[in-house]
Amino acid sequence: MSRTVTFDNLVNFTKTVLLRCYGYSEKEADVTSRVLVEADARNIPSHGVSRLDFYRKNIQGGFAKPGAEPELVWQTPSSLVVDGHDGIGSYIAEWSVDKTIELAKQSGTAFCAVRNSNHYGIAGLWAEKIARQDMIGMAFTNTRTCGIPTYGRERVLGTNPIAVAIPEREDRIFLLDMATATVAHGKVEVYDRRKKPMPQGWAVDENGVGTTDATAFEKLFYANPQYGGHLFLGGEGEENGGHKGFGLALLVEILCSGLSLGMSSLNTFQPGKGSGITHFFGAMRLDLFGRSGDLKDHVGDILRDIRVGEKAAGQERIYIHGEKEAESRAKSLKEGVFIDDATTEFLDSLAKEAGIPIV
Amino acid sequence: MSRTVTFDNLVNFTKTVLLRCYGYSEKEADVTSRVLVEADARNIPSHGVSRLDFYRKNIQGGFAKPGAEPELVWQTPSSLVVDGHDGIGSYIAEWSVDKTIELAKQSGTAFCAVRNSNHYGIAGLWAEKIARQDMIGMAFTNTRTCGIPTYGRERVLGTNPIAVAIPEREDRIFLLDMATATVAHGKVEVYDRRKKPMPQGWAVDENGVGTTDATAFEKLFYANPQYGGHLFLGGEGEENGGHKGFGLALLVEILCSGLSLGMSSLNTFQPGKGSGITHFFGAMRLDLFGRSGDLKDHVGDILRDIRVGEKAAGQERIYIHGEKEAESRAKSLKEGVFIDDATTEFLDSLAKEAGIPIV
Incomplete structure (x- = not known):
């Protein structure tokens, strides 16, 4: 019930x-x-x-270790690198985001790359926390590998979400929080349970060929750790821009695992090594570009015109x-x-x- | 010939x-x-x-005025706002990007919002210029209105490209340069000339309903300035993530026209007003996160694993x-x-x- x-x-x-x-x-x-x-x-x-x-x-599985404390391993006036030491993702994220906000208050902008962390919940929450300080907030993370690059068949990238939050009028916040994969795996499960074909553009089979067979894909996804997986926004090939979604996923990968000198999605969750999940946060004060109130009103006007x-x-x-x-x-x-x-x-x-x- | x-x-x-x-x-x-x-x-x-x-x-049409000089209208230690005074887009872009690079050299990161500019060429060129300085380079722009939001039927957004350039090993550069619209208009023209149906997910008609009729769409696109237009990455509705592509376009719109206090795509190219095109540039020194050489090697490893x-x-x-x-x-x-x-x-x-x- x-x-x-x-x-x-x-x-x-x-x-x-x-x-x-x-x-x-x-x-x-x-x-x-x-x-x-x-x-x-x-x-x-x-x-x-x-x-x-x-x-x-x-x-x-030894991937997440309660009690581990994050450590600041590199700092400049506008940047931080954090080693999470395989601790609890949300705790590491809040610790890092709070420090990023403090630094941006002083320097105008601040960016923070985090390695050896774990799942930190919805990315949008961290971007939003930063935006509540009259800043543009950004949060990215890599994840367990599940996604296939354009023209590939091996799982080499995570769902790699992008979250950006921008304050507008009346305390509202534009909050884009999206996996760069076309859909979350949970959506495939729904089609499998209903025994219905899923839409084109969600996934490829073990040969890297687009499939709509949710049941076969679901079986493959758990039985085979290497081949076949999710497609990125725009789907298979280049006709509908699948290479763009792949590019966005790769961008997130570089920001997170690249700038933190951490593990890429491909190398996460190796036994004995921690999950190796990496994040990237950004904070940019709105008053870098004018009076904060003017900017929020102007952003509000732009969004109203769309609405x-x-x-x-x-x-x-x-x-x-x-x-x-x-x-x-x-x-x-x-x-x-x-x-x-x-x-x-x-x-x-x-x-x-x-x-x-x-x- | x-x-x-x-x-x-x-x-x-x-x-x-x-x-x-x-x-x-x-x-x-x-x-x-x-x-x-x-x-x-x-x-x-x-x-x-x-x-x-x-x-x-x-x-x-009076939208671009040769000889107009860009003006710095707002500055902080890590940000700039430029008024292009309806001048030549590429000239305004280079002027702004050079200033952004100089500021990032001093401050670590710098961002620049530009209003009242014009078409500046391929976005990727500006991101790449920044990346050649061992920085992460970003370039965004809004454009003449042509795109339809998820569940809408009015053209309210441009193709709104995203360009991000990140240096890697051996002077190579990861360069993502993509319109957030599914495809450029030129691709529709090809299908129209060949009298073939275009793929689903590229465009909607005057009622906001998906169409594959390239010839009818081509006619509509020029005859009707308001209704029907391009879809964003992910296509129509939410099933394949069209709302994500729309969100990326909106993000670009806010960064460009929002932070510059300039005109949104919807309001560009109004007679007597200049085109009103807006841009946003970003530069983030790679050595904010460690030794630049280590970072480029690590990014190179990540990309090699994908290749x-x-x-x-x-x-x-x-x-x-x-x-x-x-x-x-x-x-x-x-x-x-x-x-x-x-x-x-x-x-x-x-x-x-x-x-x-x-x-």
């Missing part, structure tokens, strides 16, 4: 589970619980509390990026965070393990 | 035409001729000397972004720059007008 839980109760429950069953420190549990519940509240359940299962497997544009036949709204998630969040804060059947069952099992009441 | 011309001869010819027939200053003609011929040499003829026709129309990955059935090579263009350029420098039939005829008419020998 699905369930609706208040935001605070879900955060507290998650935090207690991380403290009692995962060996997280107080600080690690605090930030990770907030980060996961933010995703559920924004209707991005793929990155919500259901990730607790993946997080445990990362600890069991009020005439709609396609049968459509009622043009969404600016971040609006759907902000509206879901407001609803969740008022009415509670929705937890689906499978996740409810999973949380109840964690309650039992932690010896606490179900949430 | 097509023709092959040495790089230098084509630059000199173009420069003379700009001086004699276009009223460009020496400095404007110098940079514009180099920028246009660079595009032809890299096999991007859509942005090569054939653009001279568009450039003249911009002058005749050597196994190929899809029937494919022989995985191209890293910038390789095709760099190889075309090397070939053009050696064997001459190829000029197609229509462009040769056009250049010959310019020779006659300028009173100089054909090139």
Whole structure:
């Protein structure tokens, strides 16, 4: 049975589970619980509390080590390089983002490359945290390898998301938070469960040839660690710009694993080595370009012109990026965070393990 | 008849035409001729000397004003805002990029927003110029309006390209230079001429509904200034990530017209107002993150791993972004720059007008 839980109760429950069953420190549990519940509240359940299962497997596999402290290994007046020492991703991310914001307050802009980290939740949350300081916020990360370059057949890149947040009028934030892969793997699973062909442009088979067979692809994806995988935005080949999506994924890869001197997606999650996940954050003060209020008003005008544009036949709204998630969040804060059947069952099992009441 | 011309001869010819027939200053003609011929040499003829026709129309329409000098209107230790005063795009771009590089040399990073400019040639050239200084180079621009947001039917955005250049081993440069629109308009024209349906995901009709009728779309595109237009990377709707491509275009729009307090694509090319084109440049020193040589080697390793990955059935090579263009350029420098039939005829008419020998 699905369930609706208040935001605070879900955060507290998650935090207690991380403290009692995962060996997280107080600080690690605090930030990770907030980060996961933010995703559920924004209707991005793929990155919500259901990730607790993946997080445990990362600890069991030796990829994530609760208690490890991030270390600043390189610094200039406008840049930082952080070694996460295989610690908890959200904790490393918040630690790094806070330092990036402080540096940008002094220097105008600051960039931070992070190596040896772990999954840090939704990228958009970190970009947004920076944007709340009247800055343009950027967050990128590489991930476990799953994606295929244009004209290739081997998995050599992650989903490699891009997140950029820009403040506009009335405390609203333009928040682009997108995997450079065409779709998240969860979408393939839905087609597999329904035994329906998935759209062209999502994936290639072990020969690097486009496939719409969700069931065969799903089987391949888990059985074969090397061949066949996700395509990037624009799909197969170059006709619809698949080489552009591949290029964006490669850009994210270079910013994250390149500038941190860390592991590329291809080399992540090697037994005995930590996951090796890398991130890149950026903060650029809005008042680098004029009075912050003027800029936010002008950005607001640009976005308003897009919003009020005439709609396609049968459509009622043009969404600016971040609006759907902000509206879901407001609803969740008022009415509670929705937890689906499978996740409810999973949380109840964690309650039992932690010896606490179900949430 | 097509023709092959040495790089230098084509630059000199173009420069003379700009001086004699276009009223460009020496400095404007110098940079514009180099920028246009660079595009032809890299096999991007859509942005090569054939653009001279568009450039003249911009002058005749009062959108571009030879002789206008760019002005620095805002400066901080890591940022610049430039007003191009409706001058020549390539000249304004080089002026701004040179200042951005100088500032980044001092401050580590520098960003520059430019308003009231004009078409500046291939975006990648400016990003690459920055990358030649051992920096990460970025160049963005908005353009004349032609693109439709997800679920819209009005043209409210330009092709809004993204260019990022990152130095790697052996003086090679990763150079991603991509319109955020799925394809350039020239590709639609090819399908129209051949009377063949174009692929899904390129364009929508006046009702905002996807169309593959290249001929009908071509007619609409010129007859109707407001409805129907290009889709962004990922195509129509959200199924293949069209909202992501739209988001990237919007990001470019905010960086360019937002941060420069300039005109958005929607408001460009209004009679009596200049074209209002806006740009955004960024420079980030590689040694912000470690020893520059170490970083270039590491980026080189990451790219090598992608290059050597196994190929899809029937494919022989995985191209890293910038390789095709760099190889075309090397070939053009050696064997001459190829000029197609229509462009040769056009250049010959310019020779006659300028009173100089054909090139």
